[in-house]
Amino acid sequence: MMKLFIMSFNKDMVMDALNIAWKGFLALFIAMFIIFLLILVLNHAFKPRKKNE
Amino acid sequence: MSFLLEGIKNITIDQIVMYVVGIILIFLAIKKKLEPSLLLPMGIGAIIVNIPNSGAIGESGAIEWLFSVGIEASEIMPLLLFIGIGSMLDFGPLLSNPKLIFIGSAAQAGIFLVIILATLLGFDIKDAASIGIIGAADGPTSILVSQKLNSNYIGPITVAAYCYMALVPLIQPFVIKLCTTKKERLMKMEYNPRSISKGTKIIFPIAITIVAGLLAPESVSLVGFLMFGNLIRECGVLDSLSKTASDVLTNLVTLLLGITISFTMVADKFVTWQTLMIMGLGLLAFVFDTVGGIFFVKLINLFSKKKINPMVGAAGISAFPMASRIVHQMGIKEDKTNYLLMHAASANIAGQVASAIAGGVILSLFI
Structure with missing residues (x-):
């Protein structure tokens, strides 16, 4: 039964999975890159005050 | 008096298997202390829902009601847990x-x-995506994504996600040793922390909610609730709420979440070959996550002057703070002066954010 299940994979489904995998991974990196830029901007804009100021 | 024997007469082999599964989960929770707050309620729940003619499921069943209200209707339970995690x-x-x-x-x-592997093994694309999200190493994300994608395997996916999160201290050191040399593990990193202003800490969760929401609208409840919890913590004027969220709310939701999820552990859905395959794929997801993090750091090191210890890459998974502790302990084991905790914690927190966004990205690609 397990063998039958494994043999039932659909080529179109695998292509869809490949498509989702690369798009998803890339989108994740882009989102994290935007967050990285955001952190740089925030760190620059809101520098902590020095104690002696 | 024959009604007393009704339950015994109706019991099936699959239900007995589920009692064994329930007892194993309770054993792992109590004896091995593996995610006890979740595995114990799931274990007892697995027994309750598999009693023949169980009153806990069905139209007026309490566990079915908890599932339909707390998870099926709005995924509110995992989302409430995100507020606690954020805080x-x-x-x-x-x-x-x-x-x-x-x-x-x-x-x-x-x-x-794992999404690709699962489709190769014959799973439907939405089930494959739900199985893949085990690799987020984040229980609430796994529950939320698999529920939103209407997966048929929420039960096994949740069990796999929480079991492997608990097994991170066994899985990761083995994979890290396999992927790194002793010289790499000995690599020291400087730690010169920049002080962060309160303004940055307050604006960060708000900005992330907006950015993540605009990029992947489906992730806004996931990321938004996480950041809401963090905003309560950082704002400085809601200390008692922050304490309640991180303590009482988290405990209460976790208590109910485990027993609620057990609704998906009914024998005829759980005792299948697919469950075994999901357990195997879940383990692979954790292994690939660790390998991905380590080799990404090795790649960065090729182009960077300031080298990063490749073990820090393994801390990029969402299991917080376990993954960073493991990396730190492995660093100390190689050299007593090799402190990696803060670097690993940074990567680990990045993993928390990335896993929530990854869940949202997957939902956006489907919905």
């Missing part, structure tokens, strides 16, 4: 060392590789 997170180490944020993305590689 426990300190983004300080990540904000002071932002370049480590990319490690969090690379250490989600397991999610995407």
Whole structure:
């Protein structure tokens, strides 16, 4: 039964999975890159005050 | 008096298997202390829902009601847990060392590789995506994504996600040793933390909610609730709410979440070959995540002057703070002066954010 299940994979489904995998991974990196830029901007804009100021 | 024997007469082999599964989960929770707050309620729940003619499921069953209200209707239970998690997170180490944020993305590689593997094994694409999200190493994300994608395997996916999160201290050291040389593990990193202003800590969760929401609208409840919890923590005027969220709310939701999820552990849905395959794929997701993080750091090191210890890459998974502790302990084991905790914590927090966004990205690609 397990063998039958494994043999039932659909080529179109695998292509869809490949498509989702690369798009998803890339989108994740882009989102994290935007967050990285955001952190740089925030760190620059809101520098902590020095104690002696 | 024959009604007393009704239950015994109606019991099936599959239900007996589920009692064994329930007892194993309770054993792992109590004896091995593996995620006891979740595995114990799931274990007892697995027994309750598999009693023949169980009153806990069905139209007036309490566990079915909890599932339909708390998870099926709005996924409110995992989302409430996200408020608690957010209120426990300190983004300080990540904000002071932002370049480590990319490690969090690379250490989600397991999610995407397992989606492909699962379709190769014959799973439907939505089920495959739900199985892949085990690699987010984040229980609430796994529950939420698999529920939103209407997966048929929420039960096994949740069990796999929480079991492997608990087994991170066994899985990761083995994979890290396999992927790194002794010289790499001995690599020391300087730690010069930049002080972060309160303004940055307050604006960060708000900005992330807006950015993540605009990029992947489906993720806004996931990321938004996480950041809401963090905002309560950082704002400085809601200390008692922050304490309640990180303590009482988290405990209460966790208590109910475990027993609620057990609704999906009814024998005829759980005792299948697919469950075994999901357990195997879940393990692979965790392994690929760790490998992805380590090799991404090795790749960065080829182009960077300041080298990062490749073990820090393994901390990019979402299992917080376990993954960072493991990396730190492995560093200390190699050399007593090799402190990696703060670098690993930065990567680990990046993994928390990345896993929630990865869940949202997957939902956006489907819905």
